[in-house]
Amino acid sequence: xxxxxxxxxxxxxxxxxxxxxxxxxxxxxxxxxxxxxxxxxxxxxxxxxxxxxxxxxxxxxxxxxxxxxxxxxxxxxxxxxxxxxxxxxxxxxxxxxxxxxxxxxxxxxxxxxxxxxxxxxxxxxxxxxxxxxxxxxxxxxxxxxxxxxxxxxxxxxxxxxxxxxxxxxxxxxxxxxxxxxxxxxxxxxxxxxxxxxxxxxxxxxxxxxxxxxxxxxxxxxxxxxxxxxxxxxxxxxxxxxxxxxxxxxxxxxxxxxxxxxxxxxxxxxxxxxxxxxxxxxxxxxxxxxxxxxxxxxxxxxxxxxxxxxxxxxxxxxxxxxxxxxxxxxxxxxxxxxxxxxxxxxxxxxxxxxxxxxxxxxxxxxxxxxx
Amino acid sequence: xxxxxxxxxxxxxxxxxxxxxxxxxxxxxxxxxxxxxxxxxxxxxxxxxxxxxxxxxxxxxxxxxxxxxxxxxxxxxxxxxxxxxxxxxxxxxxxxxxxxxxxxxxxxxxxxxxxxxxxxxxxxxxxxxxxxxxxxxxxxxxxxxxxxxxxxxxxxxxxxxxxxxxxx
Numbered sequence: 001x002x003x004x005x006x007x008x009x010x011x012x013x014x015x016x017x018x019x020x021x022x023x024x025x026x027x028x029x030x031x032x033x034x035x036x037x038x039x040x041x042x043x044x045x046x047x048x049x050x051x052x053x054x055x056x057x058x059x060x061x062x063x064x065x066x067x068x069x070x071x072x073x074x075x076x077x078x079x080x081x082x083x084x085x086x087x088x089x090x091x092x093x094x095x096x097x098x099x100x101x102x103x104x105x106x107x108x109x110x111x112x113x114x115x116x117x118x119x120x121x122x123x124x125x126x127x128x129x130x131x132x133x134x135x136x137x138x139x140x141x142x143x144x145x146x147x148x149x150x151x152x153x154x155x156x157x158x159x160x161x162x163x164x165x166x167x168x169x170x171x172x173x174x175x176x177x178x179x180x181x182x183x184x185x186x187x188x189x190x191x192x193x194x195x196x197x198x199x200x201x202x203x204x205x206x207x208x209x210x211x212x213x214x215x216x217x218x219x220x221x222x223x224x225x226x227x228x229x230x231x232x233x234x235x236x237x238x239x240x241x242x243x244x245x246x247x248x249x250x251x252x253x254x255x256x257x258x259x260x261x262x263x264x265x266x267x268x269x270x271x272x273x274x275x276x277x278x279x280x281x282x283x284x285x286x287x288x289x290x291x292x293x294x295x296x297x298x299x300x301x302x303x304x305x306x307x308x309x310x311x312x313x314x315x316x317x318x319x320x321x322x323x324x325x326x327x328x329x330x331x332x333x334x335x336x337x338x339x340x341x342x343x344x345x346x347x348x349x350x351x352x353x354x355x356x357x358x359x360x361x362x363x364x365x366x367x368x369x370x
Numbered sequence: 371x372x373x374x375x376x377x378x379x380x381x382x383x384x385x386x387x388x389x390x391x392x393x394x395x396x397x398x399x400x401x402x403x404x405x406x407x408x409x410x411x412x413x414x415x416x417x418x419x420x421x422x423x424x425x426x427x428x429x430x431x432x433x434x435x436x437x438x439x440x441x442x443x444x445x446x447x448x449x450x451x452x453x454x455x456x457x458x459x460x461x462x463x464x465x466x467x468x469x470x471x472x473x474x475x476x477x478x479x480x481x482x483x484x485x486x487x488x489x490x491x492x493x494x495x496x497x498x499x500x501x502x503x504x505x506x507x508x509x510x511x512x513x514x515x516x517x518x519x520x521x522x523x524x525x526x527x528x529x530x531x532x533x534x535x536x537x538x
Contacts, residue, residue, distance in 0.1 A: 046504035053489070054513055058520045089399055216425050216451070219478030230451070237454050301373070301398050304447055304458065306428070317447065319433055328514075332429040332447070340481045369504060 010034050014351070018047050022125045022355040025365030029342070029354065036350045041343045045336075048369035056329035061087050061296040062161060064326065069155035071331065072367040074117045077110035077146070078309040080159045085240055086305040086316035087161045090298035093291055097284040099163035100242040104279045105176055106149065106158055107241075108272040112183065113142040114310035115265050115272075119190060122262075122359035126203050131190055138186050145175050162292030168283075176280045180273050187269055194262070204259035208345040208357035211256055218341040222312025222334055223264045224361060228256030234308035246278045258360040265362075297324050304332075311335055311362050331370060335363040373398040380422055380457075388414060403458035408444075411461045412470045415446060419475055423452040427476035430483055432490045434516045441465045442492055446472065463492070471497040489514035506531070 012033045018026040026047035032039040052071060056064045068083045069076035081103055088094060095103065120135035143153040148169055150158045158164075194200045210220065212228040225232060233250045235243040251267030253260035298320040306315030312334030321327040338361050345357050373396040381395040384404065391410035396403055406414050418424035428447040435441060440462035449456050463469055471494040472479035483494045484503040491512035493500055501507060510524045528536060 046506070049504045051513060054518075054520060092399065217477045219427055219476070219482075232451060303399050303401060304429075304456070313428065315429060315447070317429065317431060317445065328433045330429070330431040332431075336481065336485075337478060340478065 011039065016354070018044070023358060023365075024121060024363060027339075027358070027363070027365055027368070029358070031351065031354065033351060036352075038346045038349050038351060038354060041346055041354075043339060043342060045339070045365070046369050048365050050370065052370040053329055053331060056326050058325065060324045061298070061326060064329065065159075065161065066155070066157045068331070069157055070366060071333065071370055072114075072309065072311065072314070072335065072364045073154060074364055075110050075114040075310045076155045077106050077158050078114075078307065078314060080157060081107050081241065082305065082307045082309065082314045082316050084159045084161050085307065086303060086318045087296065087298065088290070088292075089303040089305045090301065090318055090320055091161070091292060091296065093162060095163040095241070095290050096287045097242065098286045099159075099288045099290070101279050101283045102164060102168060102288070103159060103241050104243065104246070105276050105283075106146070106156075108276045108279070109142045109145060109176070109179070111272045111310045112269050113139045115269050116142075118265065118310075118359075118362045119262075122356075122362075123194065123200075125355050125359045126200065128194065128197070128200060131193055134186070134190060134193075138183060141179055141182065145172075145179065148172070148175065160289070161296055163287070163289040165289075167288060173280050173283065176276060180277050180280075184270070184273055187266060187273075191266060195266075201259065203356060204262060204360075205257060206255075207258040207349065207353045208360060209255065209257045210341055210345055214341070214344060215256070218344065219337045220312070220341050222308070222310070222338065222362075223261050223268065224256075224312070224338060224341075226251065227253045227260035227264045229254050234306060234313060240305075240307060243275075246275045248274050258356050261360045295324060297322065306332065309334055311364070311367070312338055333367045333370065335361075335365075335367040336370075339363050339368055373403075376402045376404075378402075383421075384414065384417070387417065401456065401458065403460055405460045405462075408461045408463050408467065408469055411444070411446065411459055412472055412475060414459055415448065415472060416475050418448060418450075418457070422450065424448040424450040424455075424457065426451060427472065427478050427482075428456070430472065430479055430486055432486050432492055432514075434490060434514065436516045438462070439464060442490060444469055444486070444492065465491075468493045468495040470495050473497060488512070491515065 014031045017023040017028040028044040030042045068079040072079050116135040116139040120132035123131040146156050147153045150156050212230050215225045215228050231250050231252050248271045251264050253263050300322040302319040304317045306313050314334055315332030317330040318326055319328040346354050376395045376397040385392050391407045393405040426449040428449050431445050433443040442463050444461050446459040486492050488502040488504050
């Protein structure tokens with residue numbers, strides 16, 4: 001009898017990443033396979049860990065503000081909004097109505113930009129090359145508005161604790177309206193390419209199913225939860241920054257598979273346009289900065305504030321000891337928590353589906369690792 | 371403005387059921403929290419899940435207070451979809467104490483507790499996979515403890531694995 005070789009074993013351990021284009025950054029997934037079937041996974045993360053929470057403890061409240069943009073860097077505006085709201089909660093102040101409206105416009109534009117990055121790269125992973133060019137073309141228009149507003153395109157640092165630093169530029173409303181008018185038909189264009197595309201449908205339907213119960217068990221939020229049929233969105237459930245004033249739907253789907261998550265995100269982009277249109281039509285006049293002192297010194301205490309970021313519930317748990325620096329600033333990252341459910345979603349599926357499922361969770365490793 | 375007592379049906383029920391294992395039920399800035407003895411955190415969480423629909427564990431984290439005898443706050447943030455309500459469970463534990471894991475109640479606690487272990491060195495008793503998650507497994511030290519400096523690192527690990535003198 002010859003010696004046993006690894007070919008005699010049915011199980012194979014395969015390493016995917018951290019330098020793999022479809023892991024959307026530096027995620028390493030160790031796959032245990034039986035042929036093409038996935039038996040289990042182990043995620044190795046932390047390659048992008050920068051100690052953001054430690055940095056917070058060594059900066060003043062205002063100084064830490066730009067750092068949060070570097071977590072989910074494709075949705076930097078959302079990160080900034082969450083942090084500002086958390087500190088405002090501790091200070092017990094609210095941004096003035098004008099600042100709130102501008103915040104909503106920029107945050108929703110950022111949601112569109114974030115979903116466009118997701119759509120482009122996700123489609124690219126599946127093998128549809130065209131959408132990524134379309135998506136980045138439109139995303140550019142959103143980024144141009146950010147650039148004109150605050151000078152930065154990606155890590156914007158658009159908001160300040162208490163409101164806004166910059167007044168809107170001349171022609172801001174027109175730019176936003178033009179974007180909305182331009183963007184609506186573009187979503188139709190993407191849908192035409194993908195929604196009924198036979199390859200797209202057969203690669204996504206029934207893949208990576210996560211039921212509503214499983215979502216809750218794993219703490220999974222955002223489009224993944226809504227695709228499983230749970231009509232839950234923090235903008236509706238616990239409105240912040242004046243979201244209660246706008247009329248919009250929470251898109252949901254029933255099957256909780258990769259295809260449904262695609263449908264939900266596409267609908268969310270349309271809803272975002274709806275919100276922006278309403279907000280830009282009625283930006284109130286008035287100040288853009290609330291009553292916040294030059295030195296930000298919240299009273300001793302703690303608060304947890306969360307927002308509906310493009311990827312799910314993004315929370316900040318901030319503890320103040322009465323000094324000018326946060327005593328502790330915990331970030332509850334949606335990507336990190338959602339990624340945990342990857343194992344449940346890929347088990348029993350095929351290796352090729354792992355790529356589709358990682359894409360559909362929509363993770364950003366900057367936020368997973370912080 | 372300081373924390374004020376949290377008075378509601380739920381807080382009364384919890385107090386009745388768990389007696390002196392509940393240290394305090396309060397509200398600060400409109401956010402409710404319950405401070406419990408370390409051995410009561412998981413039973414209270416289970417009770418809230420089964421009896422009051424708090425079916426979503428949002429976050430598990432810790433805060434280091436080096437001068438206090440019970441050095442760490444371990445904080446659990448819960449949410450109920452049915453009630454649209456949040457509540458925090460807080461417990462104070464000394465260094466070296468191993469709080470019971472919440473994985474039995476909420477699966478999401480798995481990675482969240484691993485991160486607390488990674489950053490604070492708080493081990494969770496009964497956790498199925500108590501390993502570091504963000505830092506390398508051989509790393510020495512727990513960065514989010516207050517006595518860990520901002521420029522501090524595991525020099526030996528950096529030298530052995532990255533072949534550089536220091537990452538600074």
